[in-house]
Amino acid sequence: MSTIRGPEHPSDASAPSDVDIDPPALGELWAKALGPTAYSPVARRKTRRELDSHVAALVALLTAEEFTADPARSIGDWLVASRHTGRRSLQATVDLLGPALRTDPALAAVPDLADRVTFVLSALSAGYANAVRNQVFEEQEQVRNSLLLTLTQTQQELHDSEARFRQIFTGSAAGVAILDLPGNLVEVNPALKRMLGHEVDDPAEVFIPEDLAELRTSCHRMLVAMERNSRFEHRFTGAGGEEVWANVVLSVVRDSDGRPKCYVAVTEDITDQRRLREYLRFQALHDVLTGLPNWQSFLPHLEKVLGRLRIPHTITLCYLDVDSTAIVNDGLGYLAGDRVLTEIARRLTAVVSAETAVVARASGDEFVILIEDSPTTPSISELAEAIDTALSAPIAVDDHRSTAVSAGMGFVRTSARGTDAATLIRQAHSTLRGAERKGKRQWAYYDHEQDRFDRPRLARTAALPGALAAGDLYTEFQPVDDVLLSAALRWELEDDVVLHHADCLAHADELGHTIPLARELLTRACARAAEDTESLPVLVRLSPEYSRDPDLSRTVGTVLTTTGLPPNRLWLSLSLRGMAHEEG
Numbered sequence: 001m002s003t004i005r006g007p008e009h010p011s012d013a014s015a016p017s018d019v020d021i022d023p024p025a026l027g028e029l030w031a032k033a034l035g036p037t038a039y040s041p042v043a044r045r046k047t048r049r050e051l052d053s054h055v056a057a058l059v060a061l062l063t064a065e066e067f068t069a070d071p072a073r074s075i076g077d078w079l080v081a082s083r084h085t086g087r088r089s090l091q092a093t094v095d096l097l098g099p100a101l102r103t104d105p106a107l108a109a110v111p112d113l114a115d116r117v118t119f120v121l122s123a124l125s126a127g128y129a130n131a132v133r134n135q136v137f138e139e140q141e142q143v144r145n146s147l148l149l150t151l152t153q154t155q156q157e158l159h160d161s162e163a164r165f166r167q168i169f170t171g172s173a174a175g176v177a178i179l180d181l182p183g184n185l186v187e188v189n190p191a192l193k194r195m196l197g198h199e200v201d202d203p204a205e206v207f208i209p210e211d212l213a214e215l216r217t218s219c220h221r222m223l224v225a226m227e228r229n230s231r232f233e234h235r236f237t238g239a240g241g242e243e244v245w246a247n248v249v250l251s252v253v254r255d256s257d258g259r260p261k262c263y264v265a266v267t268e269d270i271t272d273q274r275r276l277r278e279y280l281r282f283q284a285l286h287d288v289l290t291g292l293p294n295w296q297s298f299l300p301h302l303e304k305v306l307g308r309l310r311i312p313h314t315i316t317l318c319y320l321d322v323d324s325t326a327i328v329n330d331g332l333g334y335l336a337g338d339r340v341l342t343e344i345a346r347r348l349t350a351v352v353s354a355e356t357a358v359v360a361r362a363s364g365d366e367f368v369i370l371i372e373d374s375p376t377t378p379s380i381s382e383l384a385e386a387i388d389t390a391l392s393a394p395i396a397v398d399d400h401r402s403t404a405v406s407a408g409m410g411f412v413r414t415s416a417r418g419t420d421a422a423t424l425i426r427q428a429h430s431t432l433r434g435a436e437r438k439g440k441r442q443w444a445y446y447d448h449e450q451d452r453f454d455r456p457r458l459a460r461t462a463a464l465p466g467a468l469a470a471g472d473l474y475t476e477f478q479p480v481d482d483v484l485l486s487a488a489l490r491w492e493l494e495d496d497v498v499l500h501h502a503d504c505l506a507h508a509d510e511l512g513h514t515i516p517l518a519r520e521l522l523t524r525a526c527a528r529a530a531e532d533t534e535s536l537p538v539l540v541r542l543s544p545e546y547s548r549d550p551d552l553s554r555t556v557g558t559v560l561t562t563t564g565l566p567p568n569r570l571w572l573s574l575s576l577r578g579m580a581h582e583e584g
Contacts, residue, residue, distance in 0.1 A: 026100060027052035033096045034079075038086030050078065058097070062107060062116050069116070069123040076127025080135060087272060090128050094121050094276065114288060115296075122280040129273045133247060136174070137231070140249040140266040143172055144229070147264050148253060175246070175267040177206070181260060183216030195246070195269045197239035208237045218250055219263045228252065233270070245274045287361040289338055290345035298360035302370055302421045314415040318369040318383065319428035320348075322391070323406045323440045325365040336397035340405060341365070347390040351383075368428070373413070380411045384443040406441035408432055413446075427451060430458070460493070461507045467491060468513075468520060473504065475524045477538070484539040484571055487525035489517070505543050518546040523559050530565040537569040544575040
């Protein structure tokens, strides 16, 4: 196991790509990252134990068969409860855990690991933000109650209450503003000035006119509705023009007769939390490498576009599979492959830049393009040519080398209102596969009649492994010149449809399931021949793919040993085409 080395500063927190998940080691890094960000009254040893436990919990969440990120919210709650609430406490946590969990080899087999890590950190951040918000609301309520208590004291206690009020008002970490009934600023405390970056003495200069107008409107609305207080998030503008987001609790202060006297606004800066929330949301909905929308983002967009589609308007969906990315990765390295994919994303976006369009990354080397057609949208052939031209131009992978790629494309253009997203994607993907069967750098346009013909065939192909496992494929034995018994497969389907040996092999070959099918046939044939010692030797014809299987000899030996069939009673017919392919 490699040693985890932490950064000297929490802002540099990252995990090397060869880190193995070790809760105590990662927990120690986490403790070191959190230490400089805030003062916590919890003993360091107890904090370490808690962090080790949280690391183990995160690993359990990521590797769970039924994934859910919600339990990670409790870790965010714990950070707040243990007073790790400095300006960089949450950022240091995300900066450390994100890379460490995403790149750890021990988690490499976890499906959709990057997405899972993003969702877990998002849930952790949401729990943190919610706990901070509740803590702020409690503090704001204490401030408000103190202000109410102070402002409603009798004249006899005025001097003492004013002193207490001043202590709370000036010492509070929350920003406080007092407004009169017309909505004019009467006083603001130092914390509010710091939050907005002002050093002015005049309260009227703390807020820009638009922000002050928003506060006045909220005050008036609350007064009309007879509300005691109002809570909301608001975007203020700081002294340098930067955005400052704040939680605002606005209250009406009334006298002993219940008449309103003034308003008190208590604010808490949540700018960093908002930015982190927006960053995590972007990460959850976009591909990390290319920056394009990912599948989770594209599907809702497609459904929304389909929902508002009206005749005669049409949309075009292109499903695109880049050819030979594996060759680039193996020949030039994975960094070169990443540069190629990033450049492909940029070029595809440029091709449809004049359209109302979305380009998304569907998987490793697959992309989808959705265009809301207009009178100026090119024809399908023009789109295919534009995409092919863009991708065939050289792509520089470093200072000395470049490459080029091509792609197979499947297009669907439809005006059918009510078509669901899953059907449209299936049509485009099926059209792409049809184009790829013709070779590389091909494109095809969706053909409804061809699709009606292909779907039953593809359904049978997809169902073949299950049928084989369920025993729905039978083995027939036919004599060959009274010398041998030839073993063949037979698959009886519904509606009296029967698929014979060649059809079964064709379906298996299309699915890449030829070898398991041939092994099953070999096992059945040998078992049958071993049961009847008086029968003729059995002949098994091997497919081209199985004929060049490097494990063929070992498999035959194992089957003969298991079934007890003498070797001289098994005849194998090898495919010359398969052997020639191997020679080549």
